Amino acid sequence: MPPDPFTLPASLPPLVAGVEGIVSGILFGLIFGATLVWLILRIRRDTAMAGLQAAYDQSLQDGYLIRRVVESTSDGLLVQKMSGKIIWANPAYCQMMMRPLEEIVGRNPMEFVLPERDTPTAEEIANFRYDPHKHGAAGLHLAQNVRSDGQEFWNQINVSFRTAPDGTEHAILSCRDVTEQVEHNQALETIQSQLAHNASHDSLTGIANRAELIRFTEAALAKANKTGRQIGMIRIDLDKFKEINDTYGHPAGDAVLINVAKVLKSKLRSTDLASRMGGDEFTIVCPDISALEDLSKIAKALNLAISQPFDWGEGTLKCGGSFGVALSEPGMLSPEDLLQHSDFALYEVKRRGRGGVAAYDAVLDQRYSSLSKRRAEFADCLRNDDLAFHFQPTLNLKTGAISGFETLVRWDHPTAGILGPDKILPLAEELGVMADLDRAAITAALDFKVMLQNAGFGDIRVGVNASGEGLLHPDYVMTLDKQVTRKRINPDQIAIEVLETVMLDRSVDTESHQRVIAQLHDMGFHTMLDDFGVGHAGLSHLAQLQLSGVKADRSLASRVVSDRTSNRIMRTMIELCDDLGLRIIAEGVETADVAACLRDMGCKIMQGYWLSKPLPANQVIPWLMSYSASETLAKLDAQESVFEEAQIKAG
Numbered sequence: 243m244p245p246d247p248f249t250l251p252a253s254l255p256p257l258v259a260g261v262e263g264i265v266s267g268i269l270f271g272l273i274f275g276a277t278l279v280w281l282i283l284r285i286r287r288d289t290a291m292a293g294l295q296a297a298y299d300q301s302l303q304d305g306y307l308i309r310r311v312v313e314s315t316s317d318g319l320l321v322q323k324m325s326g327k328i329i330w331a332n333p334a335y336c337q338m339m340m341r342p343l344e345e346i347v348g349r350n351p352m353e354f355v356l357p358e359r360d361t362p363t364a365e366e367i368a369n370f371r372y373d374p375h376k377h378g379a380a381g382l383h384l385a386q387n388v389r390s391d392g393q394e395f396w397n398q399i400n401v402s403f404r405t406a407p408d409g410t411e412h413a414i415l416s417c418r419d420v421t422e423q424v425e426h427n428q429a430l431e432t433i434q435s436q437l438a439h440n441a442s443h444d445s446l447t448g449i450a451n452r453a454e455l456i457r458f459t460e461a462a463l464a465k466a467n468k469t470g471r472q473i474g475m476i477r478i479d480l481d482k483f484k485e486i487n488d489t490y491g492h493p494a495g496d497a498v499l500i501n502v503a504k505v506l507k508s509k510l511r512s513t514d515l516a517s518r519m520g521g522d523e524f525t526i527v528c529p530d531i532s533a534l535e536d537l538s539k540i541a542k543a544l545n546l547a548i549s550q551p552f553d554w555g556e557g558t559l560k561c562g563g564s565f566g567v568a569l570s571e572p573g574m575l576s577p578e579d580l581l582q583h584s585d586f587a588l589y590e591v592k593r594r595g596r597g598g599v600a601a602y603d604a605v606l607d608q609r610y611s612s613l614s615k616r617r618a619e620f621a622d623c624l625r626n627d628d629l630a631f632h633f634q635p636t637l638n639l640k641t642g643a644i645s646g647f648e649t650l651v652r653w654d655h656p657t658a659g660i661l662g663p664d665k666i667l668p669l670a671e672e673l674g675v676m677a678d679l680d681r682a683a684i685t686a687a688l689d690f691k692v693m694l695q696n697a698g699f700g701d702i703r704v705g706v707n708a709s710g711e712g713l714l715h716p717d718y719v720m721t722l723d724k725q726v727t728r729k730r731i732n733p734d735q736i737a738i739e740v741l742e743t744v745m746l747d748r749s750v751d752t753e754s755h756q757r758v759i760a761q762l763h764d765m766g767f768h769t770m771l772d773d774f775g776v777g778h779a780g781l782s783h784l785a786q787l788q789l790s791g792v793k794a795d796r797s798l799a800s801r802v803v804s805d806r807t808s809n810r811i812m813r814t815m816i817e818l819c820d821d822l823g824l825r826i827i828a829e830g831v832e833t834a835d836v837a838a839c840l841r842d843m844g845c846k847i848m849q850g851y852w853l854s855k856p857l858p859a860n861q862v863i864p865w866l867m868s869y870s871a872s873e874t875l876a877k878l879d880a881q882e883s884v885f886e887e888a889q890i891k892a893g
């Protein structure tokens with residue numbers, strides 16, 4: 243077996259063995275050190291090499307990725323010189339324009355991306371320069387571009403500028419086809435403007451509606467106030483429109499409205515506004531007008547124009563109007579004020595008998611301001627339940643006893659004092675609150691009846707007046723029925739007084755009124771025909787109505803002593819009522835001689851100042867307490883003896 247060179251012979255002489263040992267030790271140390279240094283250097287070099295390689299690979303990879311991104315993005319990318327010349331474009335841009343890269347590079351896109359109508363001249367293109375400092379040069383732009391096949395599309399272009407290390411500037415464009423979004427937005431805008439149009443226009447005639455009129459007037463007033471000018475308003479109410487509708491049908495009515503709108507539009511200035519307020523009412527606003535006379539002239543011309551016959555169906559239609567005009571006042575801001583003034587002028591035309599023009603002038607203004615103030619006060623009064631009711635007694639002429647009270651409306655006005663029905667009823671009618679007033683009267687009458695019952699005057703009947711509108715209100719009968727039940731009142735103790743004009747006037751639909759009266763009569767209420775005998779109803783009508791009695795009008799009863807004819811009529815009436823089983827109450831008795839004369843004729847009941855004026859509720863019980871039937875009978879007897887004496891004297 244050969245000796246192992248690395249293994250020391252086990253048997254060397256001792257000295258030789260000592261030197262050899264030292265030398266081989268040094269050698270070994272040197273070799274070992276050198277190997278270690280070499281190893282360390284190599285490891286360090288390899289590590290540096292690996293880092294370099296990784297960085298190199300990464301950069302290759304990045305470049306590749308960037309190139310892939312640029313090539314595969316759906317956005318078109320362009321690099322241009324500041325003169326607009328393209329020096330690079332990505333495939334998406336070529337595709338967007340439907341042009342090969344060769345056709346693109348080296349050209350200014352303005353040569354081929356704009357539709358013909360927008361293409362600049364060759365000179366303009368040659369002179370083009372990007373100015374990065376110009377406001378809006380960088381950033382988003384929207385342009386309508388065209389592809390090589392002529393198809394147009396919306397291009398959203400994002401422009402930015404970059405300066406290369408050598409100092410040259412470039413424009414970098416990123417382009418996106420946004421046609422779909424733009425068209426979608428345009429469709430939305432169309433829908434929105436359609437909706438806005440519908441909200442501000444009348445669907446039948448296409449002219450402005452009330453909302454638009456208010457908006458327009460408000461703006462015009464604000465402007466007029468700034469410039470110190472005035473604006474005019476014309477209100478139109480068509481005459482005989484209802485008749486056209488009723489005679490020829492709704493299509494004819496519509497044709498009239500459309501024709502009026504067309505004529506108004508054709509005659510007005512472009513700065514004026516014509517609107518339909520609904521129904522057959524139109525309103526015009528003229529923002530620039532300085533005199534009421536000018537406005538009236540315009541109204542007259544418009545009336546002439548709309549009154550011209552126009553073809554419809556087989557024949558022609560014709561419809562004139564009533565016109566109310568008003569000018570705004572300095573400082574007037576609310577369209578409602580101007581509407582009210584012109585409305586009042588229109589009301590004036592109608593009051594005069596329709597057709598023609600009226601202007602809201604100083605005279606109307608004075609009338610209107612006091613009326614509108616009263617109107618507002620009355621609305622307040624009704625709202626606050628501030629109406630007062632007074633009660634006037636009726637007398638049984640045979641027994642001298644108090645047989646009933648009539649409920650009469652009063653308004654305790656803060657400055658004008660106590661106002662009567664002559665002031666109250668026209669206001670209530672104008673405000674359309676007659677039914678509310680009647681309801682308030684029912685409540686007052688029934689409360690008053692309860693008060694009488696509680697004070698021991700249970701057999702005194704209470705009368706309450708009903709208007710035509712009140713009677714026809716769907717809740718009228720129910721309100722009465724509920725209240726008598728709740729207040730435990732026998733309906734026989736309540737008299738409903740309805741004017742002869744309401745019940746028997748042939749020019750209005752009285753059948754419905756008669757039905758309600760019959761219903762109330764069946765329910766046990768007393769039903770009285772008021773103001774009877776002033777000529778409206780023939781006596782023969784009485785039998786047809788479900789009545790408990792009549793109230794002979796003041797004009798008749800008060801003349802029984804002084805006028806032979808009235809005396810004869812009254813006598814006949816009393817006899818007739820007796821035959822028909824009707825009660826009769828003579829109204830307006832102011833003197834003892836009239837009362838005595840009526841008693842002599844056989845009239846059983848009377849009402850009038852001779853007995854008492856209407857009293858506030860709180861004075862009624864004291865009045866009843868102090869009332870003496872025998873004293874009243876004595877007065878009547880005394881009066882009769884005066885008659886007899888006179889008759890004896892007359893022979």
Ligand code: C2E
Nearest residue numbers: 649650651662663683707708709830831832849850851852
């Ligand atoms: P009417 O129903 O004929 O009421 C009688 C009217 O004659 C009352 O006038 C009364 O004050 C008045 N009068 C009574 N005795 C005399 C007299 O001896 N001489 C004169 N000159 N007048 C006398 P008033 O209170 O002014 O009422 C007028 C009309 O107003 C009433 O006439 C009635 O038709 C209506 N009215 C009154 N209150 C109401 C109500 O609450 N509702 C409705 N719908 N109408 C009412």
Ligand code: CA
Nearest residue numbers: 648707739772
């Ligand atoms: Ca009455």
Ligand code: CA
Nearest residue numbers: 772773793829
């Ligand atoms: Ca009466």
